[in-house]
Amino acid sequence: MSLVRLVVTLLLAQNALHPQPEAGSIQGVVINEFTGLPFPDALVELTGVQHGRVLTRSVKTGMDGEFLFKDVPPGSGYQVVVTGEGLRATAHGQRSADDPWIPLMLDAGQQLRDVQIHVRPLSVIRGKVLNNAGKTL
Numbered sequence: 001m002s003l004v005r006l007v008v009t010l011l012l013a014q015n016a017l018h019p020q021p022e023a024g025s026i027q028g029v030v031i032n033e034f035t036g037l038p039f040p041d042a043l044v045e046l047t048g049v050q051h052g053r054v055l056t057r058s059v060k061t062g063m064d065g066e067f068l069f070k071d072v073p074p075g076s077g078y079q080v081v082v083t084g085e086g087l088r089a090t091a092h093g094q095r096s097a098d099d100p101w102i103p104l105m106l107d108a109g110q111q112l113r114d115v116q117i118h119v120r121p122l123s124v125i126r127g128k129v130l131n132n133a134g135k136t137l
Helices: 001-018
Strands: 026-033 043-050 055-062 065-072 077-084 103-108 111-119
Touching: 026 077, 026 103, 043 065, 043 111, 055 065, 103 111
Parallel strands: 026 111
Antiparallel strands: 026 065, 043 055, 043 077, 077 103
16 A cells, blocks of 8 residues: 555656646637638648647637637647638648748647638639520530
8 A cells, every 4th residue: 555655646746846838729710711701610630749749639610610729738830720621721821822831839828819710712613504595505
């Protein structure tokens, strides 16, 4: 029994000497660049490297185009990328496919809000081909 107490005491002391930094969150909205309206049902992926490990998470936007990543460890170089049906993949900070993405930095306990990612839906042309008499070909 005393060995168990010793191990527990050592673990508690180790945590006290090396406390884990407080996690934060990243919240934002995906906006249709053409309409200016929120873009629902888009896949938002968060990727970063923390302490030699790759951190990757994904969420879908709601009807309001909003997304939220909770319990994100503090760090820099986080990349947020939005994909979805009929969308060109867009990273935070991009306005065109050739633009660089802008990494996000999160301090311990920081609640990063109002991250906006403007997406450009792929173009679609629809219609009918008619002859001179107005009949469908």
